[in-house]
Amino acid sequence: MKSQIKRGVSLYSFQEELFLGQLSLEDxxxxxxxxxxxxIEILPEQNIASFPNVSDAQIAELHAMLARHGAHFTAYDMFLDTKRRKDRLMSDEEQVESIHRDLIxxxxxxxxxxxxLIFVRPDILEKCVPMAEKLDVHMGVEVHAPWHLEHAWIQRTIEVADRLNTRHLGILPDMGIFMKHYPPVxxxxxxxxxxxxxxxxFIVDQxxxxxxxxYTIFxxxxxxxxxxxxxxxAESLRHNPYANPKRIYDYAPYFRHIQAKFYEMTEDCRDPALDYDAVIPExxxxxxDGTLSSEYxxxxxxxxxxxxxxxxxxxxQHVMFERLIAKAEADLAGAAA
Structure with missing residues (x-):
């Protein structure tokens, strides 16, 4: 069985060099x-200086740049402002308006x-589904540690998507939820x-x-x-859980994109912390057939x-992806033979 998994990179991976001016967006x-x-997964608030006022000419320039390198955009990272003014939180209507702006x-x-972002309430997203359907944009709620695929908050979003029978609302897993070993780095x-x-x-053993x-923190x-x-x-353990990789198979219909979080890769191209060995086969x-998007x-x-x-x-990381995908394909073909 030949896998249809695609590979990509979030521009967030290069945040250090972009901030210091060592790399350009085109680099x-x-x-x-x-x-x-x-x-290419883009963060418009970080990667487009004029955001949110982006002209057609700027968009044309971005696509010309992608074309020069045979690349294409795969995902858009939105960042909902939690405050419109210093004295109050955004109202529900303002949150919907903000998401509509990003969808457009x-x-x-x-x-x-x-x-x-994971903190956006499911009922707010429900109000945005008509616009998402009109524009044909899938809204994927980031399943970010310490949340996980079966967390009640994530299930609320899935319940809304099922009730509306929509293909434009679901989830977007962040692989940080599969931390099997504490990162040496x-x-x-x-x-x-x-x-x-x-x-x-002691902490690593716990x-x-x-x-x-x-218990460990105490x-x-x-x-x-x-x-x-x-x-x-010790407190960092709160944000570094190990979810069950086998549940990826069950929830695959709800996501089209993956943020392939990682903290370090060894010289022999292995991840010492996150359980990609179990995730990729699932x-x-x-x-x-979505995109594995590196997020360093x-x-x-x-x-x-x-x-x-x-x-x-x-x-x-991409050397690892190629190796693990090929092995999973071979194992699946062998099991079917």
């Missing part, structure tokens, strides 16, 4: 296309997938901040055993009298001691 697109990751720009950019940063190796060992994070903060770095490392088995977030864990090389990290 990022050129690199991504050069490693076979032709799908998403459509103008020729993009059919829009990442919705995170541990190293906490150690540089003063965490004792023996306390780090995560490995999947002990409820609040042990470190109270019983072990942990210092600031140690308590912070995607292949499900016949999923390791820069913040190493920028105090070394120069960030986001491109090399992304390259390694």
């Amino acid at each position: 990022c697109v050129s690199f991504a296309a050069g490693i076979g990751a032709n799908g 720009l998403c459509n103008r950019l020729g993009i059919r997938n829009m990442r919705i 995170m541990r190293a940063r906490y150690e540089r901040q003063g965490a004792r190796p023996e306390v780090c060992d 995560h490995e055993q999947k002990v409820m994070c609040e 042990e470190v903060a109270v019983k072990m009298q942990g210092n600031k770095a140690e308590v912070a490392m 995607l292949v088995r499900a016949g999923w 977030e390791g820069n913040r864990w190493i920028q105090d001691v070394m120069e960030v090389d986001s491109r090399e990290q992304v390259r390694r």
